[in-house]
Amino acid sequence: MEIQGHRGARGLWPENTIPGFVRTLELGVDVLELDVALTADGVPVLHHDQALRSDTVRDRGPCRPKDPLYPYVGRPIRELTLAQIKTIDAGIRHKRFAETQTPIPLTEVPTLAEVCELVAPHDVRLAVEIKTDPSWPEVETITTSTVKVLESYGLTERSRLLGFDWRVLGVARELLPGGERVALVEPDTLDPSWMAGRDPAGGLVAAAARAGATMISPNRVMVTPELVVAAHDQGLRVVVWTVNDPAEMARHIAFGADAIVTDYPDRLRAVLGR
Numbered sequence: 001m002e003i004q005g006h007r008g009a010r011g012l013w014p015e016n017t018i019p020g021f022v023r024t025l026e027l028g029v030d031v032l033e034l035d036v037a038l039t040a041d042g043v044p045v046l047h048h049d050q051a052l053r054s055d056t057v058r059d060r061g062p063c064r065p066k067d068p069l070y071p072y073v074g075r076p077i078r079e080l081t082l083a084q085i086k087t088i089d090a091g092i093r094h095k096r097f098a099e100t101q102t103p104i105p106l107t108e109v110p111t112l113a114e115v116c117e118l119v120a121p122h123d124v125r126l127a128v129e130i131k132t133d134p135s136w137p138e139v140e141t142i143t144t145s146t147v148k149v150l151e152s153y154g155l156t157e158r159s160r161l162l163g164f165d166w167r168v169l170g171v172a173r174e175l176l177p178g179g180e181r182v183a184l185v186e187p188d189t190l191d192p193s194w195m196a197g198r199d200p201a202g203g204l205v206a207a208a209a210r211a212g213a214t215m216i217s218p219n220r221v222m223v224t225p226e227l228v229v230a231a232h233d234q235g236l237r238v239v240v241w242t243v244n245d246p247a248e249m250a251r252h253i254a255f256g257a258d259a260i261v262t263d264y265p266d267r268l269r270a271v272l273g274r
Helices: 018-027 112-119 139-152 167-175 204-211 225-233 246-255 265-273
Strands: 002-005 031-038 044-046 125-130 159-163 180-185 215-218 237-240 259-262
Touching (some): 018 031, 044 139, 112 125, 139 159, 139 167, 180 204, 259 265
Parallel strands (some): 031 125, 159 180, 215 237
16 A cells, blocks of 8 residues: 655645645655646746645745736736745645644745756655646646656656646656656546546546556546456556545545545554554
């Protein structure tokens, strides 16, 4: 069973941050899961959404006086430069995890390159979610930019590319034919527009395989023993997200899932230890 730290370990530390990843590595995970968006000047940076979210980041001031785009929080990342993004404080406490998360104030939004530099010496894999949706024409641009950074640190063989927008899988297959590709899915994305034109009525696992996936990663509410068996029959591993309750972790382990994504890797380690 593979332990995947969700955005690091966001139940414990601010998500998608270098200090959070450092602590998650010390805690011990097999995979660091993270999210990549592209700035206006073409730099892959980490943030869960296409626009800066006020529940995970806050403004600290403009990067230059009278910047017309300030405040930055709430704006799409692709409208902002790296210099503007770097003014953001990503170390605030998320209200959802107020009882368990330790804030790390004045923490910058990291670039993917900064994360790669941190991870390179460690025995850990990266699960890199590409943040696009069916309305995006630039899927190839963001995926290619991401792969170039991973290649520059020699991490392509230790990385997998994820997407709810399954067009990412096709681009990733062209760029890294031997790489791992993960078809993310939740009930709201069971639609051909998200699934690179595939019809889920013909079978979810089969659609993912045709789209180029080597793994399928469903929302936890969608996972059944039958889905796991179907995926394994197609040669796809199953990665369940996001599971934080120990009893539910044990249930998915019993189902035969290959990996669990969790905000609390410490809890999953304890369940596996039992």
